[in-house]
Amino acid sequence: SVKKLLKAPAVEPEVTATSRHYVDRLFDPDPQKVLQGVIDMKNAVIGNNKQKANLIVLGAVPRLLYLLQQSSSSMELRTECAVVLGSLAMGTENNIKSLVDCHIIPALLQGLLSSDLIFIEACLRCLRTVFISPVTPVQLLYTDPTVIPHLMSLLSNSLRTQEYITQIFSHCCKTPEHQTILFNHGAIQNIAPLLISPSYKVRMQALKCFSVLAYENTQVSMTLVNVLVDGELLTQVFVKMMQRDQPIEMQLTAAKCLTYMCRASAIRTDDSCIVLKTLPCLVRMCSKEHLLEERVEGAETLAYLMEPDVELQRIASTTDHLVAMLADYFKYPSSVSAITDIKRLDHDLKHAHELRQAAFKLYASLGSNDEDIRKKITETENMMDRIVSGLSESSIKVRLAAVRCLHSLSRSVQQLRTSFHDHAVWKPLMKLLQNAPDEVLVMASSTLCNLLLEFSPSKEPILESGVIELLCSLTQSDSPALRVNGIWALMNMAFQADQKVKVEIVRCLGTEQLFRLLSDPDTNVLMKTLGLLRNLLSTRPHIDQIMSSHGKQIMQAVTLILEAEHSIEVKEQTLCILANIADGNTAKDLIMTNDDMLQKIKYYMGHSNVKLQLAATFCVSNLIWNEEDGSQERQDKLREMGFVDILHKLTQSSDPNLSDRAKTALQQYLA
């Protein structure tokens, strides 16, 4: 390549001169000469990127487009123009950009209205090349609403139109809106017969179409399961395409189709086409004998397929040594490739990140439910080290996948107690939390929640690393997921915590923020905040201490929640907080002096929901507990308010817990 660089300046003027000649000939008054000029240009640009770039710079594109659109041009000339443009599009991404800037897309789409099949095919071929480039905005396909129906109608014309159009569709279907547009224009009915086309290319592109159409799309997926192709159910056609003698690309894409249909609930996860065909096919794709790209796609698709289903996870975990097979994903670039083959090294490097993130994703999915599988994963060679180093990789994708994997494994009590602690995973995790995009933060903070569980040995060192501040800041995030995780982690942290920690949480979070969270639109946030309050308000000294400093606001918040429209769970949690407050020494008074609150308690004792009755009765029981100072006055007051009658009634409750609780409370009066 060095040689080339040296040579280039000397050659360039010459090339430019010939290029100019080609362009000049496009302006010849004699149409025959123009045609010959275009044909010569076609032959000159094939495989010659330099020539292509030159012609574009010299303005060949607008002229070619003009000739292509001119109805006075001969069909032959118009076709040759489309061919040359298609050839130019085959060059670099810059070429494509220039072509798109010259409005090649509307011009070619216009060309499709012609009645000449050869011309249409040339236009489609060029369009295909333009649209499959990542630099082309796919939206351009949908600007004119007549385009999609027209493309659908062209599908029947020839094998070539079928191949190009389906390829355009599969590359330009990127959003649910695109899926809907294609679906509404009969994509399924029009493309399904192509799955049994005699041309492999057509079959393959049609299959790709279905995979992008079905992805996370229930409507499409539900329709697909009922489609018949030549009397055979589409799912069976896909199953046949997964046969082991089919090309890998076809097996993989068919497996994707079935995976997407399954995830969209169109196929049950225990259907044999999933359990005995799709899953094994995807596991096979992860094996060493396949291309790195195929292994990445196979692992990602498999992770997606079994994410929600523990049975599939169990089967996959024992299929073809999958767990061990994935360990190989971390061995790129291999030491061998570095020395022997630069090309291979380059290839490996390019895919190394992709491989690692795919493996992490698949491990995460495998281990999301089953304890035995998690154990198997953590026992894989160097697994925890790999996760730890994955957490600090430069690639966000790898970091995210690594933290997902860690999160999945963190659901195991055993792993939290052992490998997580041994490898100090909390350190890179904390580092990751400092400055990361939201999606990483969500996963990392979820994992942190688990690491802060009371039995986790990592809890202490995490506390010492200043995590409270970090979590409090998460509760202020715009993302509900982050707010939940932040408050959840705080809740876990406050569970049976020292006074010092609790005070620190309240101080750091601030009552204002605490009450803001109590009115959070997200129920999860509210629930976890109540949980935090409940954990803070446990053991008598803590209750009195917190209530003495924040009693007023807390009582206000409790009142608000009990008065507002909330789910049973929220109200139960709130009544539990109230019961905890009633357990304090001095804190009791905050309830006893609040008649309104007492009325509320009374109301919930008579509520139709047993859980709420139970929580309210707890509260009363704590208020009238005998051994405490002033219990007599409180008992008297509550009797006056009619609580005793209600307690008597509750002893008759059919719920044994409730009647027991009521009896225990009534005994306080007898003593």
Added chain:
Amino acid sequence: MVVSTWTLQQEGLGFKSSLSCLSCSLHVLSVSLWVPSEYSGFHPKKWIGWSKCGSGLLLTSQFTKTRVVAMSGQSSGGGFLMSVVVHGDSALNEQEKELNQRLRRLYPAVNENETPLPRSWSPKDKFSYIGLSQNNLRVHYKGHGKTPKDAASVRATHPIPAACGVYYFEVKIISKGRDGYMGIGLSAQGVNMNRLPGWDKHSYGYHGDDGHSFCSSGTGQPYGPTFTTGDVIGCCVNLINNTCFYTKNGHSLGIAFTDLPPNLYPTVGLQTPGEVVDANFGQHPFVFDIEDYMREWRTKIQAQIDRFPIGEREGEWQSMIQKMVASYLVHHSYCATAEAFAKSTDQAVHEELASIKNRQKIQKLVLSGRMGEAIETTQQLYPNLLERNPDLLFMLKVRQFIEMVNGTDSEVRCLGGRSPKSQDSYPGSPRPFSSPSHKASSSQPYLTGTVQHYSHHSQCENFTYLWGEKRQEANKRGNFFLSSPDLSTNIHQLTDTISTPMFESFLVSSLSNDVDMEVDHFTNGVTESSSNGFLNGTSKHTTEPDDCDVESAQSKRQLCGGSQAAIERMIHFGRELQSMSEHLRRECGKNSANKKMLKDAFSLLAYSDPWNSPVGYQLDAIQREPVCSTLNSAILETHNLPKQPPLAQAVGQAAQCLAMMARTGSGSCAFASVDDYLH
């Protein structure tokens, strides 16, 4: 092996053997035999099934509903234990049929004459704590099961043939018993059976209690999940890369063993009371999709063949191919095509055109059944050829006799018989590559050297053509029988004058259609099918009444075309043939091939309807091909030209190579059938 089975058939036929005679001869067969058990019963007595079951041979008659189980030793020699089971079990029969069909579909390359497939556990090759039941498919433990010393195993009846390419069997855990110490795997012959598979050298197993794999070692490696009651465990041996993987409930568990030695037997071992497992060697559909796995390997092997590098030197490959094609065309006397081809590829033809045309003429005569004329023409054009080659002449004469029975030979046709168009409408060109029949051609030395298989293939639909010559339906036949009542009388009268015992015996038997004949017929069927492991399922029905609908369309076929004079001529010719045979024996010594040929031909007369008889295949026009080919080769040899075209030789070499691979344990031969490459 094939030759010996053929001898058996002869003896059976000649002595009108009874069942005991048949079974006496059976020890010759150490092979598993197969005949589809689907017959419709026009015939008074027909055997509907014959298959190998375990180490015994199972014989079933539709008529008597009697099953005769002849137990034989593993390989040969031993005496026969015969037991008669009344009430044939039709469900069992169905299962065997399914088993045979599945095994042939899975392992088409296996020649079961040489290497029988495992079909059940061996009652002889097991430890005493093992009990077998349900056709030797169910295994239960009957020891104390106190210590590992009480472990017990059983091997299948046969080792896994390499020609399987990929072999698979499944075991269902019926009960895990006390502790569930089941081991499933493989072991070589002679490995101690008082052990679980995997514990010893040349023994491999996957154990249910811990899910570990044991590779010739007392300590296992973590391998897969545990397994227990209700699970189906599969074991797949890949004989191409010598690895093994297991499956559990239809899911592959990944490679368990590598570098496996050849000739391993499916093996199971049990260790505690109550353990019961059932084997499936193909009796039922497998839970795991083994055929899909085999497809992958077939594709891999074929891709390897397709990508095999050919000579680097420019044009060398092409010119060699052209030479082969040209020589093939010349050999088979496609004059015009050969000329045109040689011209366009710029090659010289090594034989005079006239010579080619002569051979073409003779071949046409043979292929249209006009044997008399063919012999005459040969004698004219190539004097001394047949003189120097008495065996060849004898072969031609026997064929002439058959054509006389058929009513196609020139000598009987001119005697006023009907000219059965349907029979001599054979295309003018020979069809030596009309696979799969060429596999069995006697004229092609690379093959097994027997002729009798032709009848099987005569109605196979999937002939391959090298040059696109469409083979016309020369062998379409109706249901034919001796229609005239006085004909048998006539034959009866004729027998008085016949002195030769063999010929007479057939004439007699044609009148007294006795029971024993059926046994011969049956033996015949068995031999035909057993010699060929890859028949397709329908092939045996060629002589069966599935042609009934043809009958109405065609006039009834009659002996020698139905002419009295022709029959007389035929019988006379038969006598001549008999004496020629005796003469030949005196001159040249015994020749079992000739004897066999003659008996076959004569046995046509033993049936009221030769065309629908078990030996009726001889009347098929396709049987003219080997005769034609042998004659052609003999002529070419006198001109110092190769008696076989290089192309056929290459095909033969390839076939031979595959057979050799099978014998030496190269499993890839399973996926490289020569037929796949003859388009």
